[in-house]
Every structure is written in C-alpha cells, then in structure tokens.
Amino acid sequence: MDLFDALRANLLSPVVLFFVMGILAAVLKSDLKFPEALYVTLTIYLLTAIGFKGGVAVSEAGLGQVWLPSLAAMLLGTVIPLWTYPVLRVLGRLSVPNAAALAGHYGSVSAVTFIAATNYLKGVGQPYESYAAAFLAVMESPAIIVGVLLGKLGAGDRSDALGSSVRTALHEALLGRSVFLLVGALAVGVLSGQRGMAGVEAFFVTPFQGVLALFLLEMGTVAGRRLGDLRKVGPFLLAFGILAPLVHGFLGVALGHAAGLSPGGATLLGVLSASASYIAAPAAMRLSLPDANPTLYLTSSLAITFPFNITVGIPIYYAAARWWQV
C-alpha cells in the first residue's frame, strides 16, 4: 500500500471522520457540547484500557523483550526538548519560558494520538508489538521535567526555587491523572495477565475503537474551538507545529527500527515521538513555568500538531516505517 492508500484508509475511517465532524461542530458553532463528566469518563476508559492491554502484553512478552525499546523511547522523549529548545529560542525568537514549555510539550506525548495510531494499524491489518503502550507510559513525564529544567536554568533560577518547581513538575508528571491511570493499569495488566484479560476483554478491548471514535468527536470540538487562536501564534509556530512532528516522527521510526521493532511498532514509536502533549504538559507548565504563555503551547499542540497527526501524520509515519523496512 502506497502513501496515498495509507492516507485514504485513515481519512475515511470513522475515527478520523468523527474528529472532522467535531471540528465542524465547533466551526459552525453548533451547540454540540460534551459534558465535562463525559470527557473525563472517556479519558479514564481509554487510558485504563490501553494501559491494561499493554500490561497484559508485557506479561506475555516478558520484560526481557520490552526493556530495550522502552529505554529507547524514554531517551527519545528526554532528548527531543534539548534540540527543540534552541530551535525555538533562535529561529522562533521565543522567550526562555515559552521555548522551554513548548520543548517539554513536544518531547512529551499525546495518548490519544497513540491510541488513534494503534487503531489505524488495526484497520490496515498491520501487526505491532502490543506492549507498545509501555513506550507511551515512559515517554510522557521525562520531557516535561526536562522542559521545566530548561526554563528554570535558562532563567538562571536560584537552586531552591528551582528545586521546588521541579518537585511540582515531578508531582504533576508522575501523579497527574493520565500518567497514574496509564502506569497503574499497566501494572494491573502485568499482574493479572492473560487470565485476567479473559474476564474484562468485552469491556476494555471489544468496544474500544468505537469509544475512541466518540472521543475524537469530542476532541474535534475541543481542537476546533481553538482554531481561532491560530492567528495569535504567528507563522513560525504554524510551521513548527507541522515540521516538528514530521522530523520527530521519522526519527522515532528510525530509532524504533534500530531497536528491532516491527514496522508496526516503529510506526507507533514514530507517532509518540511526533505527538505533543496537551493535557499533562500544559498542567505541569502552568504551575512550574507560569511565565510561559498557555496560548502558544496549547494552540500549537492542540490546534496544529494534534489534528495534523490524527489526519495525515499517522499514515505518513506508517508509510515511512514500511519504506524503511524494505
């Protein structure tokens, strides 16, 4: 399947079409609005399900097989901010806190983008290492910490203030809802294994794709409502929000390949590397880098990079992973 088919398969999948429908709802000012409780519920479900499935997969594959690619993923997340930061500072002429915050966002990951990618691979019948959720779990936090450190050191903070805000960031990054659910469910999956899966599969696995479609309908409205802010972020961030994921995506695919992952697994590592956090990172940055402007990082991660990855990014990284292999 060439890039065109890969794109077509994605753009005509219910998940992506519902996402577009959500964007339309926001743009057309329809009064479609999901209750907050539903948003939280869907997040809890998706994170728990993906973590649990991943944990069961880890228990099947054995840590011996999982640790290397996981370590690679973690490193990737940690280093991405290190070059993203100078780029944003120099080319983007962004202030220290803004550059640091954005760097943290792009090093961290978007769980929903990852889930959409697994869903895409299922759709095109491409197998992948189902323990890949472990990559997701280990990639979310480190970049956030690095981002905060860059911001503090760049501002030449006195070490004590530094310590406290890194502690805040650590707390947010490790005990924040998303990370906690993901890691916790992973542990549950590892401990209960295939035997435990049998009982709950009908809830955590079977309806999963449909729930994702519904969730992306909502995410469409959320992203759509921010499209208005595109004017505010200027041309540089517009370009960055699309080029950064492409660069990071190919890098992730390459690294995944090097770490011995299948094309499916390499695609997922590419997607993780290309995705930008829009929940955990903003929360941590608001608290640890209060001088950074939320409009900048939220708009670029949520209104530019997220839709780009969901619609065309994923198939591109997949095509890259397959091209690489041959």
Added chain:
Amino acid sequence: MDLFDALRANLLSPVVLFFVMGILAAVLKSDLKFPEALYVTLTIYLLTAIGFKGGVAVSEAGLGQVWLPSLAAMLLGTVIPLWTYPVLRVLGRLSVPNAAALAGHYGSVSAVTFIAATNYLKGVGQPYESYAAAFLAVMESPAIIVGVLLGKLGAGDRSDALGSSVRTALHEALLGRSVFLLVGALAVGVLSGQRGMAGVEAFFVTPFQGVLALFLLEMGTVAGRRLGDLRKVGPFLLAFGILAPLVHGFLGVALGHAAGLSPGGATLLGVLSASASYIAAPAAMRLSLPDANPTLYLTSSLAITFPFNITVGIPIYYAAARWWQV
C-alpha cells in the same frame, strides 16, 4: 401475529418495562435521578449510533433507492403542521402561537420513539430498510420551520422580525445538537461504509438495545415527572395527544407503503409521522415563538404522545403496516 400479540411483545420487552419502571420511580417519588451528564451522554450515543448505522446502510443501498422514500418522509413532515394547525385553532380554540408551536411539534419527530420502533421490529423479527434513519434525519427540521412560520404569519408579523425569528428557528433546527449529531453521523457512515462499520460495530451496534433500555428508564422518570401537568392542559389536548399520533401513524404507514417500503419500513415511517418532538422543537419554539406556552406543547408531546407511542402506538402502526400489505 395479530394486534394482541404485537402489543404483548412490546409491553413485555425490557425497553418498555424499564420505561414503565421509570414512570413509577417518578410517581412514587423515589430519589432515582439520572445525572444530567448521563442524559446528554446517552443522547449523544443513541443519535450517533443510529445515524452512523443509517449512513452505512445508505452507502450500501445507494442514493438511488433512498431518495424517493426520504423525499416522501420530508414532505410528510412539512405538511402535517398545515392541517394540525387549523384543527388546534378551531377545535382546540388555542391561541395562534400555541397552535403553531404544537403543529410544529407534531410535524417533527422523536428520535427515541423511532429507535424504540427499530428495536421493536428487531424483537419481532421483522426486517426493515436499515437506511430508514435517513427519514428521521430529514423529518426533524422542516416541520419546526413551518410551525414558526404559521405562528409568525398568523400573528401578522412584520417581515423583518419574521425573517429574524425564522433564522433563529433555522439555526436551532439545523445546528441544534440532535440534528447535527444525526446528520453528521449519517455522513460519517456514508463515507466510511461497511468497512468502517467493522471496527466500531462492537460499540455502536452490539450494545445498542441495552443502552436504549437504560435511556428509556430515564425518559420514564422525565415523562413521569410531567404527569402532574396533565390537569393543566385540559381534555382537548389529552384527546389530541392520542388521536393525532394514531391518524398520523396510519397516514405514514400508508405513504410508506405507497413509496414502496417493506412493512418494516412503512411501520417506521408511520412511527416518525406519529411521534412528536420534545427536544429540538421545544428549544426552537421557546426562542422563536416565546408567546407559546411551554406547558402545553411539552406536556402533550412528552407526557401524552411519547408514552402512548412507546407502549401501544408502535405495535398498532406495525399491525397496520402488516394488515395493509396483505
């Protein structure tokens, strides 16, 4: 199966029994109360699912087969208010806005009643045109516009004010949550087709009937809480709330038959024609015909016609559709 069996099959189905249980909860003043977020969630799920399924069915059947009965449905919705209005004015001695608002409600449709009917047909093993959801989509709005026009013209409104309130009604009717979800999901279904259905069937189709049962439990409490208002609407509306659906039901069945629908499809068109809107129409009327009294249209559509159709109406229209065929 004769009318008696048809009724029995309906009244002993979980969906209807849960509905009755909900009415009891309200009447017995049990503290059973669904959180608003759950109500919204169930609505979103049911509308998205029915729209998506319908869209896939349309993509299977092809527009060539769908357009004629859909047009018939649309016409039906548009003309029903035209005779309902004078009846309400003359026999019911209702004011212009009240008569116009009610006419709009009974020309429009209740998605839940339609869904309950598809569920009933499944239960009795009666096949039906699964693209019928398209009828639902095209019947909701026109009658609302007609109703508003009747109210404005009847009040001899100056054209500009007329224009503005028709515009409000149009916005409500076309971008209101229910219509938008239904039409949007239909489009998604048409575009992704059977291939897309495969992935999300386990969420949008398999558990559908059970979700409907839960939703009708809630709708029972909602309708039950309004039973107290029956005193307020007087004997005429009581009779109207039961006779109008019967007349419109038979008419819909007949028209469906004429449009070449199967007995199942004719039943559904009859149900749509018989049902009265209690969400989209009230919302539009509150804004466009503020002088109409909400107690009148909400009580008759929600506390009289809706329970009547759910319990005995649906089987009656089905019996009619079968009788017609032979």
Added chain:
Amino acid sequence: MDLFDALRANLLSPVVLFFVMGILAAVLKSDLKFPEALYVTLTIYLLTAIGFKGGVAVSEAGLGQVWLPSLAAMLLGTVIPLWTYPVLRVLGRLSVPNAAALAGHYGSVSAVTFIAATNYLKGVGQPYESYAAAFLAVMESPAIIVGVLLGKLGAGDRSDALGSSVRTALHEALLGRSVFLLVGALAVGVLSGQRGMAGVEAFFVTPFQGVLALFLLEMGTVAGRRLGDLRKVGPFLLAFGILAPLVHGFLGVALGHAAGLSPGGATLLGVLSASASYIAAPAAMRLSLPDANPTLYLTSSLAITFPFNITVGIPIYYAAARWWQV
C-alpha cells in the same frame, strides 16, 4: 483449590487489583478523581444489570425454588442487628444511637461486594444460583428498619416520633435509589424473561465484569480517602469491622447450606451476610438516627469491612462453603 489458591485467584484478578490501585491513588494523593456523574452512572448500571439478570434467573427457576432461600436471607438480615447491637453496646461501650446505626449497617448489605463475589465465582469457574440477586434485594432494607427501631426504642422514644422516623427509614430503605433500581430491574427481568435477555445481553451481561473493575477503581479512591479516619474510630471498631464479617460470613454460608444452596450460592449468602451497607444505610441513619456519628459507621463499613471483604473475605467464605460441602 485450597484457601491459598482461592486468595491468590482473587488478589490477582483485575477487579481487585484496580481496587488496590484506587486506594493507592487516594493514599498517594494523585489527582485521580471520578466525576460524580460517573459514579452515579456506574451504580445505576451495576444495580440494573444485576437486578435484571437476577430477575430473568428467577423467571427461569420459578418462585417455588427461590422463595425458601430468599426467606432465609431476609431473616438473616433481620436478626443480625439483634445480636450485633448488644455486642456493640456492651463490649464496644457505644452509645445507643451509634450501636443501633452500626447494627443496621452490618445487617444490611453491600451490593458491590455481592457483585464482586459473583465475579469471583465466575473467575474460579464455580457455578451458583443465578437468582441469588433476589437475596441481595430482600436483605438490604429489613436490617435498616430494625437498626432504627433499636435506636429509637433504646432511646425510649415517644411512639409518635418513633413512628415518623421509622416511616422516614422505610421510605429511604424502600424507595432509595439502590433498592428501587434493584427491585425494579428484578421485576423487569422476571416479566421479560430469557426472551427479553437476548436483546440486551450484550449491554447488561457481556461487559459487566469490566465495568465492575472500573467501578472498583473508583471505590478504591473513595475507601482510600477514608483511611485517615481509622485513627478516629479506635481499636474496638477496627477489630469489629473484621471479626463481624467473618462471623456473619460463616453463618451465612452455613444457613445457605442448610437452605439447600450450592457451594456457590452458599458463598454468596455468606458474602451478603458478611457485607455492610455504606450507601442505603448511612442515608437512612443520617435521617432517622441523627445522633449517631457518621464517622463511626461510614469508616467501619467503608474503610474496614468493605476492603476486607473485597480482598480476602470473599475467598475465605468461598473456601468455607467448599469445606462445608465435603
């Protein structure tokens, strides 16, 4: 399978592991918090599903088979407070209202514990009388009434005041959300029977265990947040919260055996007898025995007895039921 395996099977099941994860979330002060609407939704689903399934089972088994064990269950619930009360008064030196309220809690039942037990039996492949949900339905209320009576008589209330507060308790106990949902769904199940089950099984049965796992994740956070109150209740209630369920559990198992239940059914009766109410009873007691201290009965039922039963209690009662049989 010996006690150790029985325990192991329970402690490594997703349901229990998610419960522990929830406790951890609360203890580690993660910001994981379920929206109230989700809590209510999950309760409604679980109670409706268990009631409906039970009702269908009753319609299959026939009342002739159900009435005797149900009566036994009801009696058990009624008498448990009668000895619990003096124990709490004399050994625990608790005030009349506190002792009476606690007695009512431990005579009544926890639906979630029951559901977790059915789930456990499924997990270990142990069949049980699936109409056992009827026991749950008849055991919730009587003990609450008895508890209120004990409190009022113990306080030497004037009969009229007595009457009114018993009436309040009756209303709470019979029309409270949980009892109403359970009994109502049971009735729906009895009336619609196996035929009705076919349509809604995919929603009320198939995903049930997974939903339970998610719900116990939340219940873990709820229970975990109350662990801090353990200091407040003193050593006596700590011991009581663990010994009472053990004693009542064995008693229930024995009675179930005598009433001719299978080991599975006897286990469930034991679990019901061992469990303590933490929703219906507290609500009723707050209103009918306002002088009783909520911290005492909520902490012992929710923070001690509930976790004890969920983790180790259930397998113990099961082992007892199997040991008894041979």
Added chain:
Amino acid sequence: MQTHPMKQVTIIGEALAREHLKKLLREVGAHGYTLFEVEGAGAQGERSGDIQEFGNVQVEVIVQPGMATEILERLQRDFFPRFAMIAFTSDIEVLRREKF
C-alpha cells in the same frame, strides 16, 4: 431602573438535607429557590462530591427580610443539630419585587 431591597438566604449543607430543605422553603412560603451541588469542608470534615450522598448542596433563596429570619430560625432549630450545614444572608437589589 427601579430596584427593591431583598434578602438572599444561602444555605450550604449535606446533600441528604436536600428534600428537607425544599420542604422547609415550601412551608415558609418562599416563591422559589435555586440549588446546585458543591463540595466543601468545614467543622464536620471534608465533603468531596464524588459520591452524591456524601456531597453538599448550596441553596439560594430570595425572600423578604421577615421570611429570611423565619428561615434562619427554622434552620437553627431543625437542621443545624442534624446536618453538616451553614447559612447566611446578604442584601441584594431585585427587579419586580412582587416576584419574591
């Protein structure tokens, strides 16, 4: 714009008191009320909103000064001893005094 002085009585207390509070307001003859769920903490500990039964409700009712006093007296007598609850009044200016 002719406005009229009124009293707003705000009652915050455990959700279990909900129906009892509505009953009280009916009895004293208040013309209406507004109610929503809140979480909070006070002398009787933290009341988080995760379990409805354990949460709080906030009730706002606008009445003539005389009725405000009556409501407070009833709360003092029948509710404060039984429920985790606070109540207070504030001065407001309403339109259409006849509504209250």
Added chain:
Amino acid sequence: MQTHPMKQVTIIGEALAREHLKKLLREVGAHGYTLFEVEGAGAQGERSGDIQEFGNVQVEVIVQPGMATEILERLQRDFFPRFAMIAFTSDIEVLRREKF
C-alpha cells in the same frame, strides 16, 4: 489592601437563554462573566437539571454600577418577557478595579 466597590449582577434563568445572555454581556461591554448550571423553582414551575434544555443557568457578572443598571434594563426589556428568569445585584469589593 486597596479594594474597590463594584456591582455583582446575578442572573438565574432557563438554559435556553444561555447564548442570548452571553450576547447581551458582550453588547454592553462586560469584561467577563462566570456561568454554571443550576436547578430551581419559581413562578414558572420546577426546573430540574436532568435534561439540559429544561434546566437553569446562573450567570454572575461583575461590573461598574452604571453597567449594572444597563444590564438590568436590557434584561427587563428583552429577557423577562420571554424566559423564566430572575436577576439581582449586590455590592462587592474587588481587587484590581481596572479589570472590571
């Protein structure tokens, strides 16, 4: 701590008026607003929150006294005849007067 007197305008009415109220506040030039869903009862009967469309919203807006009067007048004229609604003002003290 230098505080400044301001008016808080509170509007409670049916959810359908939501967007119209936001529009009104934009038109009069309020710098912000706060909004949440409530249930309630009044002359136009009970409005429980189970169906969003049938529920109420409470809108709080902090403005200069002059703007408060303007808002009330607009409500009186355009909203009270059409929607189940009440409105009232209360005196508050804010920080950073320039925000309002």
Added chain:
Amino acid sequence: MQTHPMKQVTIIGEALAREHLKKLLREVGAHGYTLFEVEGAGAQGERSGDIQEFGNVQVEVIVQPGMATEILERLQRDFFPRFAMIAFTSDIEVLRREKF
C-alpha cells in the same frame, strides 16, 4: 435571631489552582470552604468547562474581616500573577459566629 457580620471571599479562577487555593485557605486558618466548577470568560479568554483542566472553579470562604484581607493579600501576591483569577468580598450575616 442573632446574626453576626462576616466577610464572604469569592475566588474564581482556573481549575489548576484548585489545590493551591485549598492550601492557602488552610495556611491562613479558614474554618471551611465551599467549591464548585464553573465556566467563564475574562481577560485571559474563554474558559469553557469541557476539559476539566481548562475550566474554572469558584471558591467561597466565609471568614472574619481580618482574615479576608489576609486572603486577598496572598491572592494578590501569589496567585494573580500566575493564574487566570478574580477575587472579591461581600458582607454577609451568619448564624453561630464561632463557626467562622
């Protein structure tokens, strides 16, 4: 009916500040608080409640005048620079002054 004058401090700001606000209230020694989620708009744009993390909370705390000033000073210093937030005080009359 003996009532006592108190200050109600109302804080409306982004949900992320939630725990920090609770901490502040503990530090100044407030006896309680009431909290609920709201949506709103202000200088820092619209904050709709669809994503908890992007929404607002409204915190109401009843305290002695002295403590009210202390809370406002802390908000001014530590919160206003970091969070989208407003705060104001109003005069109320409570029962059982000892509770506050």
